[in-house]
Amino acid sequence: MKTFFLRHKGICGLYFVFMMLNATIAVIMAELLSEITAFALHGGDDFPILIGKIVAFCLYITFIYVTYDFIKMKYRSSIMIDLEQDAYRSIMKQELYPFHLKNPSEYSSFFLNDLKIVEENYLKQVPDLLSGAIQMIVNAIYVFQLNGWILVMFVVSSLIMLWIPKLASPAIQKKTEQFSQAANRFTTFLKETFSGFDTIATNHARNAYIQHTKRSFQTYQTSKQKMELAVDLSNTASNVFSLTFQLVLIIGTGFLIVKGELSADYLFSIVSISGTFLGNVFTVTQAMTSIQSSKPMRKKWQQIRALPSFQSEDAPVVDTLRLDNVTYEIQNRRIINRMDFCFERGKHYLIIGESGSGKSTLFHLLSGKLKPQRGRIVTGNSDEYESSCITTISQTPVSFEDTVQHNMTLYRTGLDEEVASVLPQVHLDEGMLEKIVGEDHATISGGELQRISIARSLMDPRSFLLCDESTANLDPQTCRIIEDTLANLKETSVLFITHHVTDHTIESFDVILKLEQGRLHDVTQQYKED
Template sequence: MTLKYAKKSRVLAFTLLAAIKACDILFIAYMVKIMLNLASSGSHDYLRLVKLAALTSLGQLFFMASNFVYETVKMGIIRDVNLAFKRANLTFLVDNYDPDIKSGLSLMTNDLKQIETNRITAQLDMIYQGLCFVGSLGYALYNSWKMTLIFLVATLAPAIVQGITSTIITRRSKIWADKNAIYTQNVADSLNGAQIAKLYNVRTNIISRAMKAASDMENALRNLVLTQAWALELIYSAAEVFCFVIPCTVGGILMMQGQLAVGTLVMMVDLAMNFITPVVTIFNEVNQVKSTDPMWKRTKSALAHQLKNDQAPTDDFAGLKLTHLAYTTKSGHKLFTDVNMTVKPGEKVLLMAPSGWGKTTLLRILLGIKKPDSGQILIANKDVSGNWEAAHNYFSYVNQKPFIFDDTLRFNITLGRKVSDQALQNAVHLAGLDDLVAESGLEKPVGENGAALSGGQIQRVEIARALLTGRPILLADEATSALDPQLSLEIHQTLLRNPKIAVLEVAHKISEQEKTMFDQIIHLDQP
């Protein structure tokens, strides 16, 4: 039930307001019964009839005002639950990073909107329709239990139709969810690859590829919506025949026999439609809920996910030791078999090897993202091999292509953490960003992918991030390979002249001048 993620007070208020809204039906049915019985009694008490009409109008004004509040509370619940689901899913996706983001994008956009429309809203409507059913049924039984039983038995027909169609809807919903994920990825590919498409004059091919995915997605959506529409039409047709025509015929016979007054029959038909219609609507809402089952399954997993502490304490750093590390890929390719090294606090170590040796994989093993086949990684005399929680808080990371958020310079350095002005200024200074901050300020928007920054500035932002954490080991993964020689030298001077951190850099190409800045140079491809 999605509503348990809303505030209980709001759900209770909604239920109360839904009950009041449901009473509107009973009120109208009761007033119609009195007015028709008065009109058919032969009486000429016009004043009483006008008074009844006026009372009915006043009652409608009250229910209208109540319904305004009902809709407001309903929208508040939908908003609260939507935000809870978005936070849970985003937390799960960020905490379980997957380089293939198409599924996550589809979930956070289209799928969650489907859950809002076809699950949250449907379940709220089911509360209201359930109250309408209970109220109308109770009042109908009070007035004529025979007619009520006839109407109730007739509701079995739409129930059977719903049971048959729900499995088809669930199956077609999953097909649509899969096609939608593929379409989302194709659109992302088309936009990200626009430049290369223009370069090689293949824009038509790229567009056609995305439109093929769009066509598949739209066809799957059409099939889903069409199945839902057909199911609803079948349910309503069954309801009209079995729940209206047949019971009304029986009611007419009873009225001819003098067992029912005309006002009571009209009221019973009105009430019947108001406890049959809710049942039919609930059946349809169940189908709507079923259509979101594949998406809801993922959201339930996200809601159950617990985000672990980002600030796990670490022991004092006394050095890093790697002994006999070996790693084999899933395909069976051995990257390395016997890596040994020791890194002291503040020591600067350069690891060199040709492309394809597995340098980045080695860094991922150090972080605990991957687990070695054999060997140990010791920090503070503890084996942290393959243990992300125990290992990663010792390391900061400078990448060859840092990720830059479409936000301010301040956010990209702090990543939203609360830090003192002194600590921030110190990181900015050590990273060589003083001129940029003096010129543009920390609130400077950097643009998507850091469009407002140069390559060197982006690299320095990454260094400032790393320094701000205060972690004892900085891992640099080909950090300057995409920069010109002079800028590479400047970046290395920034990284390697800080005595407070150890640096472990992997590279396959670096100048002789830069090599002199390291305490150790280890050629990983040499025994």
């Protein structure tokens, strides 16, 4: 976190200056109270001056409070945006395989739940802790000038109150971690429920699902309440001690006044400053409790920041994509069995196979979403897999809630010419570019969405293009257009996985491979002759 405070040192420095100014308010208030008390007890001719001081004080605190609140808001928003963007960057710059080790809803839960805890229980509390400590010091200096015994009482009370959150810290951290896990499960549950609404509704299971959902709400709320209760109990203990101490302090102050060791003019001043002091001690203890509770979330944030990322999205030209003795099993069933094959750039491969033969698994292995359990997949002459030389078109196209053009470019700039040239290749009209695509793509057909997905991949061709049933939702005429477009890619090797084969499809590809018993078999001659 230190990095982010230093990155925003300007606003943090200004925040600190106003913390110092804010700390003077209680002392000035105490001095004003002593003057008002003296005037009430002894009278005098300085009433107009006293009124002037009160007016000036009101203007001063108005300026401090308004500016302080604005700086506080700016501080939180600036650093929070930076934190969110940094975490988002770390997640998005992962390779496919490590990204999919987690459920995507876990990432959503991190932003919606965990980062909010970091904001409320750490980012907000650090300045409160610092501000409270500064005000405690300023108050202590003022009290020391009045009477040393009062300062001793202040110090003893603050030490006891600061010890309370330390005692409660382990329980609070445990409850916060449990709440984070419950919130993650709850977010996943809601996402699955709303995504699967059609399935639930058309199977007439809504009432049953509502009853089932009640348990999820109860589990989430119970976990949240336990976390909040642990924090509240710690704060309550501090509060009870604070009130007890203030009563003891008033008795002690009265005793010092009776003995003549303190002027009666300062009675209300000490009561006021003690209230402020204890309020600041309570603020500090509350901040310490909250900061401790945020520790599991900060640890999770640090883990996300430390995620390995790819170095570049630049497209190296590689001539081969090679599988060396690759094996992959699912539930003890060998889907890919010691597969050896070398795909060459420039050639176009049609990969066919029965349903369940492992075509999609092969696609995910080649794209990098899965890792071989044995063997390796390498690109070019190196011994490593370079994901940036591969583009994919998946079986299920993905849409983003934006225009068709942005769905094609994915916010990459400088692609206007590519957009114009690729539209006729996928049989899309230029007038569609500004059309809004909803998240559920209700405004366009499934075929149009698939063509947008294909256009997206054709705009920035790499050495290899992997297609998994990418024409499954298209009409025969559009299928032919897409297949012809892919066949005309000269610098890119196309690996076209499908279960639906036509004569035109066979003519469009150089090599025909059949996936059978976990291995690729060259059946080009058999299909070409037929």
